[in-house]
Amino acid sequence: MTSIVNTSLSSEANIEHDAVLDADIQFTQPLSQYALNPQAVFLTGATGLLGVYLLDELLRQSQAEIFCLVRAIDEDFARQRLVSHLQSYGLWKPEYASRIFPVIGDLTEPQFGLDDALYQQLAETVDVIYYSAGWINMLYPYSRLKPANVLGVKEALRFAGLVQTKPLHFVSSIAVFFNDIHPEDKVLKETDIPIYHTSLKGGYGKSKWVGDRLVASAQERGLPATIHRPTRIMGHSQTGALNDNSELLPQLLKGCIKLGKYPAWDIEVTMVPVDYISRTMVHLAASPENFKKAFHYFNAYPIRWLDLMSLVQAQGYRLTEIPYEQWIDELKQRIDSQDEQYSGDKEFYSRLLLALKVPHYLFYKRPRFDSKNIEAGVQGTNIQCHKIDEELISNYLHYWQKSGFCPKPDQ
Numbered sequence: 478m479t480s481i482v483n484t485s486l487s488s489e490a491n492i493e494h495d496a497v498l499d500a501d502i503q504f505t506q507p508l509s510q511y512a513l514n515p516q517a518v519f520l521t522g523a524t525g526l527l528g529v530y531l532l533d534e535l536l537r538q539s540q541a542e543i544f545c546l547v548r549a550i551d552e553d554f555a556r557q558r559l560v561s562h563l564q565s566y567g568l569w570k571p572e573y574a575s576r577i578f579p580v581i582g583d584l585t586e587p588q589f590g591l592d593d594a595l596y597q598q599l600a601e602t603v604d605v606i607y608y609s610a611g612w613i614n615m616l617y618p619y620s621r622l623k624p625a626n627v628l629g630v631k632e633a634l635r636f637a638g639l640v641q642t643k644p645l646h647f648v649s650s651i652a653v654f655f656n657d658i659h660p661e662d663k664v665l666k667e668t669d670i671p672i673y674h675t676s677l678k679g680g681y682g683k684s685k686w687v688g689d690r691l692v693a694s695a696q697e698r699g700l701p702a703t704i705h706r707p708t709r710i711m712g713h714s715q716t717g718a719l720n721d722n723s724e725l726l727p728q729l730l731k732g733c734i735k736l737g738k739y740p741a742w743d744i745e746v747t748m749v750p751v752d753y754i755s756r757t758m759v760h761l762a763a764s765p766e767n768f769k770k771a772f773h774y775f776n777a778y779p780i781r782w783l784d785l786m787s788l789v790q791a792q793g794y795r796l797t798e799i800p801y802e803q804w805i806d807e808l809k810q811r812i813d814s815q816d817e818q819y820s821g822d823k824e825f826y827s828r829l830l831l832a833l834k835v836p837h838y839l840f841y842k843r844p845r846f847d848s849k850n851i852e853a854g855v856q857g858t859n860i861q862c863h864k865i866d867e868e869l870i871s872n873y874l875h876y877w878q879k880s881g882f883c884p885k886p887d888q
């Protein structure tokens with residue numbers, strides 16, 4: 478099969494060009510009769526953080542069969558990936574087995590890498606698409622991230638229009654707004670269009686912007702699609718579960734705990750528990766008035782870094798505040814230390830140091846957002862975003878202690 482990845486067309490200069498949806502992607506087929514109450518869902522990203530909670534939510538809130546696109550060598554391995562991923566988050570139930578169907582494929586391939594027969598069969602069967610897959614990487618340029626974050630979206634949109642029109646619920650990112658043209662005090666509404674500007678931060682942000690705009694074009698062409706833009710996604714609000722801790726914030730928290738010191742930053746930190754997003758997305762997908770809209774997922778109560786450190790200390794960690802430069806020096810000393818007790822952690826300290834050398838959203842002064850569409854959409858339910866408070870941070874730290882990611886206090 479020919480690859481749809483054409484790196485010669487992937488340079489930064491082509492970003493706006495890449496956001497133009499192919500003319501042959503149209504949504505003229507009748508809408509699936511089960512668009513609001515799906516019998517068959519196609520889910521991407523189920524082996525990721527948000528995807529596994531969407532899978533769980535869909536299994537609990539519907540009777541649908543869930544077809545999960547998974548990268549794997551064979552079906553057994555794909556199934557094993559899904560089951561062990563659900564298990565690792567404490568979500569697995571044996572009765573789920575008969576409703577989860579792994580589809581071995583890759584978003585960067587035409588037809589997701591599926592043969593014609595299976596692709597056609599899925600196009601006829603699937604009622605709704607949830608697109609949570611993405612390649613999150615703050616170091617790579619746009620061209621490297623384009624196959625997964627742009628071409629995959631186009632493939633999903635093409636699939637959405639085939640045989641029967643399937644609503645598509647797309648996970649974008651609030652990063653589509655991170656450029657220098659928004660005045661600091663401007664509140665960005667869900668109805669605001671993320672305008673392209675060359676100052677758009679990072680290859681990842683650019684790739685998400687293109688994906689976001691492609692889905693918006695599909696909305697204009699008649700696809701009942703929703704666009705979901707989260708800020709930083711963190712673990713489950715009650716269980717604290719977060720197994721992939723590669724994002725900078727968990728790494729930093731661990732670094733501060735291990736050093737017993739934290740930098741005296743004057744920054745604001747935000748995070749959204751994953752269960753708030755998965756619950757909200759599945760709920761919103763059941764009402765046609767939400768189609769063709771965008772939704773902003775952010776914490777209404779972001780927290781100052783120093784207040785976050787107080788919440789960490791309230792869990793029993795004794796931490797000292799020091800200037801950032803000194804903190805970095807201490808990190809370097811751990812990396813260079815000959816002391817046996819630090820030898821196992823050198824790679825962790827080195828990666829943390831490297832991550833702090835590149836620009837990161839954590840240090841970007843965000844505009845303010847509103848979430849009127851979500852507020853209207855979840856009215857009458859008990860869905861709400863957990864505050865960043867002592868309970869939430871305690872849940873996260875206890876989970877990390879149990880999973881071995883973080884040492885317990887005084888260890």
Ligand SMILES: NC(=O)c1ccc[n+]([C@@H]2O[C@H](COP(=O)([O-])OP(=O)(O)OC[C@H]3O[C@@H](n4cnc5c(N)ncnc54)[C@H](OP(=O)(O)O)[C@@H]3O)[C@@H](O)[C@H]2O)c1
Nearest residue numbers: 522523524525526527548583584609610611650707709710
């Ligand atoms: N995490 C955040 O803080 C955050 C914030 C805003 C927006 N988002 C967006 O939210 C979505 C979900 O994020 P997440 O944290 O759940 O991500 P994640 O844990 O890194 O999971 C990414 C998922 O995408 C899949 N994937 C990547 N490339 C693929 C490909 N070529 N073909 C098929 N599947 C592919 C991965 O499969 P493998 O397991 O095979 O790698 C995995 O299942 C992403 O679109 C991300 O851009 C995330």
